[in-house]
Amino acid sequence: MKKVIFSMAIAAFLLSCGGGDSEKKEATDATTEPAKTEATTDLSDNPDYQKGMAIVADPKNLCLTCHKIDEKLVGPAYRDVANKYESTDANISMLAEKVVKGGTGVWGEVAMPANTVISLDDAKAAVKYVLLLRNK
Numbered sequence: 001m002k003k004v005i006f007s008m009a010i011a012a013f014l015l016s017c018g019g020g021d022s023e024k025k026e027a028t029d030a031t032t033e034p035a036k037t038e039a040t041t042d043l044s045d046n047p048d049y050q051k052g053m054a055i056v057a058d059p060k061n062l063c064l065t066c067h068k069i070d071e072k073l074v075g076p077a078y079r080d081v082a083n084k085y086e087s088t089d090a091n092i093s094m095l096a097e098k099v100v101k102g103g104t105g106v107w108g109e110v111a112m113p114a115n116t117v118i119s120l121d122d123a124k125a126a127v128k129y130v131l132l133l134r135n136k
């Protein structure tokens, strides 16, 4: 009797192993596929997007303490900024300067303070990323 149970256990083990493997494979296929297409539509392999996002996400630049992508926080949602300005050289320079020097009056009464650690080039890269978030 013990022997039977033992061999059944082995059979069950082998079965579940084999089954598990192919299931796992399907599952990873299913999850990597949409992620890939999303990545291309969502600009993840655009170097401007990558570079700017890293600057915006860098804790020393503080951008994300006041800004979120889709929600107003202290400052406007980056998506709203992107929908307001076309990604032209003039707009990128103007907004990068504002990021460095600070400013007020466009989105409300709250001012964006001058950023004393970011370079103008990094601010431009950050703004390029922000403007890529346009969806309208």
Ligand code: HEC
Pocket (backbone or CB within 6 Å): 056, 061, 062, 063, 064, 065, 066, 067, 074, 075, 076, 081, 095, 098, 099, 103, 104, 105, 106, 107, 108, 109, 110, 111, 112, 113, 115, 118, 126, 127, 130
């Ligand atoms: C202390 C909070 C704060 C921080 C930190 C901050 N911002 Fe802002 N940001 C604001 C506020 C408030 C506004 C709205 C200013 C206005 O109405 O003119 C704003 C506006 C902006 C705008 C739109 C400017 C315009 O004229 O429309 C951009 C682009 C921007 N921020 C990018 C950044 C980036 C990039 C960083 C990080 C380097 C950053 N911000 C850090 C609060 C902040």
